[in-house]
Amino acid sequence: MEATTTYLRHDMDALVDAFAAREPAGLEGAYALWSRELYAVARSALRDGALAEDCVHDALLRVWRAPNRFEGNRPMLRAYLLASVRNEAIAMLRSRSRRDERERKARRLAEAPVDADSVADPVEAARVRDALGRLSQDQRTALEAAFYGYKTHVEIAAALGVPLGTIKSRIASAMRKLSVELAPPESGR
């Protein structure tokens, strides 16, 4: 499932260099490696195959044409691309929901799809489930509403009846705790 593990280090460096240099091979190589994850993120947010396709295409093309924050964090290209697709999906969701306020109100607060039959990466999903289980219930609820529910902190605070600052700190502290617990194999670079 995780294609990067079968890639030799210098292959990855060549790919990352090609991506940063805006060579078509960098974009194509990155997409070939991570297409399933990138698409799953967009599909999960947008729940529509055609929108998800546009989302992945537009997001990757944009960051490939203008890689900016990514320059200093080359080993993290995958995470950056996933975040870029997710941001694009969120922008699409919010512009759609502005057009249809009722739909927005009808949507549930958060839905952590960790019980889905088939997840994008079952091994990593199990680690994530364990790590989420070690957060406080308040932290977990707030973080899941943000990550899996695509809500802003204002929306989450309103839904839970909790002050804005409290929600911000719950989400941020949950993320920092997960960052330690989920320290990825590539950390330390």
Next chain:
Amino acid sequence: MTGEHLGDEAELFALGALEDAERSAAARHVALCAACRERVAAAELVMASLAAAVPAAEPPASIGRRLRASARGGRPRNAGPFALAATVALAFVGLGSQTLLLSNREAAEDRALATIVSSHFNHVSAVARGDSGVSAKVLYARDGAWIFVIARTHESGTLHAFARTPTADVDLGALATSGETASLLVRPAKPIGTVVIKRGDTEVATATLNY
């Protein structure tokens, strides 16, 4: 905002959980502040893990085609191997001019293309090694029944494709050269995970196949 660090907003920015105005301000700060960029990047690594739990979904092949066309200026036609890959792809949507191109290929390639056209396949660009000057692509059946290696090179010297196994690189055969491009159709006994292209003993490109 641009004068002080983001604090908790770094994680919220990464998550897309800020409101529009806050988000713009945070983006301006992140563009200028290395410390906050690092914090956002750390959050993105966590998010990459969280993303493992979203439902699996098979991406349509059209995304890869669109990306390639966009990256190469909207008309994937100039580079030899990519033109061939694009030809195969476009043949599926029934463009008459592309179908004509197919009929001009040599016999070996005709057989390869007949195999490809009658099956579902994935494709991946090989990562070139150093300054080998070789661009290559591997089309492969989703069930692993065949792989089609296409390479473009400006240098002489026969290219061979190898299947990388834990113990050795297994020679799959020489790529047949025709002008600037060379290609090889292989029907392996079991699916191949990594294809390595070599000129002599020198590795010039590598591709990882996902089934």
